[in-house]
Amino acid sequence: MAQPAKTELTVQGIAASQGIAYGQIFVYIQSDVEVPSYQVEAEKRIEEVSRFDRALITTRQQISKIQGEVEKNLGAEEALIFDAHLMALEDPALIGETIREFESTGQNIETCFNKVSQRYIQAFAKFEDEYLRERASDIRDVAQRVLQNLLGQAENSLSRLADKRIVVANDISPSDSASIDRSAAIALVTDSGSKTSHAVIVARSMKVPAVVGVRNLTKRARNGDWAIVDGYDGVVILNPSESTLFRYGKIQERKKSFEARLLQANREKAVTLDGVPVSLMANIEKVDEVAQVKSFAAEGVGLYRTEYLFLNSARIPTEQEQFLAYKEVAESVAPHPVIIRTLDLGGDKPMSGNPDLFPKENNPFMGFRAIRFCLEHQDIFKDQLRAILRSSAHGKVRIMYPMISGSEELLRANAVLAECMTELKGRGIPFDENLEVGAMIEIPSAAVTADILAKDCAFFSIGTNDLIQYLLAIDRVNDRIAHLYEPTHPAVVRTVKHIVDEAHKQGVPVSVCGEMAGDPVYAPLLLGLGIDALSMSPSWLPSVKYLVRAMTMADARALAAESLTMESPKEIYARCDAFYRARVKVE
Ligand code: PEP
Numbered sequence: 001m002a003q004p005a006k007t008e009l010t011v012q013g014i015a016a017s018q019g020i021a022y023g024q025i026f027v028y029i030q031s032d033v034e035v036p037s038y039q040v041e042a043e044k045r046i047e048e049v050s051r052f053d054r055a056l057i058t059t060r061q062q063i064s065k066i067q068g069e070v071e072k073n074l075g076a077e078e079a080l081i082f083d084a085h086l087m088a089l090e091d092p093a094l095i096g097e098t099i100r101e102f103e104s105t106g107q108n109i110e111t112c113f114n115k116v117s118q119r120y121i122q123a124f125a126k127f128e129d130e131y132l133r134e135r136a137s138d139i140r141d142v143a144q145r146v147l148q149n150l151l152g153q154a155e156n157s158l159s160r161l162a163d164k165r166i167v168v169a170n171d172i173s174p175s176d177s178a179s180i181d182r183s184a185a186i187a188l189v190t191d192s193g194s195k196t197s198h199a200v201i202v203a204r205s206m207k208v209p210a211v212v213g214v215r216n217l218t219k220r221a222r223n224g225d226w227a228i229v230d231g232y233d234g235v236v237i238l239n240p241s242e243s244t245l246f247r248y249g250k251i252q253e254r255k256k257s258f259e260a261r262l263l264q265a266n267r268e269k270a271v272t273l274d275g276v277p278v279s280l281m282a283n284i285e286k287v288d289e290v291a292q293v294k295s296f297a298a299e300g301v302g303l304y305r306t307e308y309l310f311l312n313s314a315r316i317p318t319e320q321e322q323f324l325a326y327k328e329v330a331e332s333v334a335p336h337p338v339i340i341r342t343l344d345l346g347g348d349k350p351m352s353g354n355p356d357l358f359p360k361e362n363n364p365f366m367g368f369r370a371i372r373f374c375l376e377h378q379d380i381f382k383d384q385l386r387a388i389l390r391s392s393a394h395g396k397v398r399i400m401y402p403m404i405s406g407s408e409e410l411l412r413a414n415a416v417l418a419e420c421m422t423e424l425k426g427r428g429i430p431f432d433e434n435l436e437v438g439a440m441i442e443i444p445s446a447a448v449t450a451d452i453l454a455k456d457c458a459f460f461s462i463g464t465n466d467l468i469q470y471l472l473a474i475d476r477v478n479d480r481i482a483h484l485y486e487p488t489h490p491a492v493v494r495t496v497k498h499i500v501d502e503a504h505k506q507g508v509p510v511s512v513c514g515e516m517a518g519d520p521v522y523a524p525l526l527l528g529l530g531i532d533a534l535s536m537s538p539s540w541l542p543s544v545k546y547l548v549r550a551m552t553m554a555d556a557r558a559l560a561a562e563s564l565t566m567e568s569p570k571e572i573y574a575r576c577d578a579f580y581r582a583r584v585k586v587e
């Protein structure tokens with residue numbers, strides 16, 4: 001009997017990255033397997049070991065199947081990696097130790113296997129030898145699979161999508177985003193999140209549409225369901241009807257012609273109608289994104305989030321590995337500047353492969369992260385600073401510290417930097433001795449003490465993603481309160497004004513590198529408040545540049561002045577939106 005046609009279902013979320021996609025869904029369940037822990041009764045212990053055997057057999061079959069497919073589609077060499085996975089699975093030490101752990105503790109087999117495999121992962125990750133270090137990620141991959149099989153969870157991997165797919169996930173963590181199959185994911189949709197969650201930043205860097213905060217979609221959508229993702233209006237339509245598809249086809253045509261106009265204008269200079277040049281820069285996370293910096297004609301990199309080199313790794317990249325990455329970016333972007341942000345791990349960017357360095361915290365956003373971590377792990381910090389300094393001999397590099405809360409932290413970081421400079425000088429290694437050093441202003445205490453920080457900074461960059469979160473006490477990744485995350489809150493507008501005024505008194509330029517900078521509705525407000533440069537995901541540059549070329553700075557200043565007198569976030573937003581719509585005919 002024919003299956004009844006599935007009914008169309010429209011769900012509203014938050015528009016997070018522009019574009020429209022139509023395709024089949026892949027439902028992604030977080031890869032970090034939660035391992036329950038319990039005691040196994042004596043009479044059930046034999047069955048527990050059989051359960052382990054069965055999970056190992058299933059895992060072996062799955063890996064062999066993937067190996068066969070990869071060999072067929074990509075070639076024998078690509079398939080070799082799975083030999084290492086099969087070997088890890090048959091490793092008598094790993095399996096034997098798990099059984100011994102089980103016999104001595106009586107804890108469920110998942111807990112024992114997890115304990116033993118984590119021990120192995122940590123041990124291999126510490127080796128100098130690259131081959132042995134890679135064994136750590138082989139064991140991690142295999143261990144995840146075994147645990148999923150033990151727990152009866154479906155196999156799921158973002159890094160190996162079968163074909164072009166709309167990825168629907170509960171959330172996409174930074175480490176997921178580092179491994180996502182960028183050639184196959186055509187849109188991202190997440191149950192949780194707000195406009196500044198990392199899934200959004202990733203979608204924008206991939207130039208694919210994204211909708212976030214679509215509660216429970218992972219529960220309603222099935223693998224293989226067809227859907228439209230409308231990243232302009234924040235809508236996802238499951239099982240669209242013929243007439244909906246036709247309507248969206250028309251919308252897509254119009255959007256495409258508008259985007260072509262934006263791209264055409266992007267070749268021109270970013271100058272307002274009254275002749276004021278505006279500096280528009282790019283945010284990047286990975287070295288290969290420098291291609292976009294160029295293709296979107298950014299005037300340099302205003303934020304290079306270096307933590308992405310660390311996220312999916314069980315070990316800290318060496319100074320040399322970091323140097324090569326930073327040098328490549330500096331060389332490709334020269335003569336424009338590259339602002340390299342020192343490590344911002346922790347909080348929403350935990351280093352999952354390294355639980356020893358980042359123990360679980362109750363409140364990671366206010367915890368052991370970023371500069372706090374670097375000042376306590378100065379060996380790691382110094383490796384990074386030396387790598388950045390060395391790269392400064394190959395382009396125009398600047399250093400920026402994240403999460404600075406006050407001048408003491410800034411001075412301590414600068415003291416470590418000075419030590420690194422002395423060391424390099426002593427070894428005759430070249431670097432730019434006049435390299436500029438600045439701070440992100442993203443914690444309210446830094447904003448309030450901007451006058452003090454300005455004395456020791458060559459520049460400021462306002463991280464509005466975090467600044468808004470801390471100023472308004474709104475978790476930036478919590479969809480339940482996403483509607484309260486208001487960039488036009490008077491507290492935000494006044495704080496930006498305060499930072500700019502204090503910095504400018506001392507001749508310190510101020511840029512914005514949070515998501516607000518890449519939104520053409522907010523950009524005029526920021527420029528009117530005196531912001532000197534805007535840094536954003538490269539794909540947002542055309543729409544911001546288009547607006548800059550359609551407005552006068554005098555009007556932007558008037559908008560800012562008026563906003564400073566207003567009391568309601570909604571009113572200020574409406575004013576900014578009207579400013580934008582009056583200048584850009586949105587189709
Ligand atoms: C910010 O907080 O605005 C920012 C740019 O940094 P991140 O999003 O990486 O925290």
Ligand code: MG
Nearest residue numbers: 442463465466
């Ligand atoms: Mg931040």
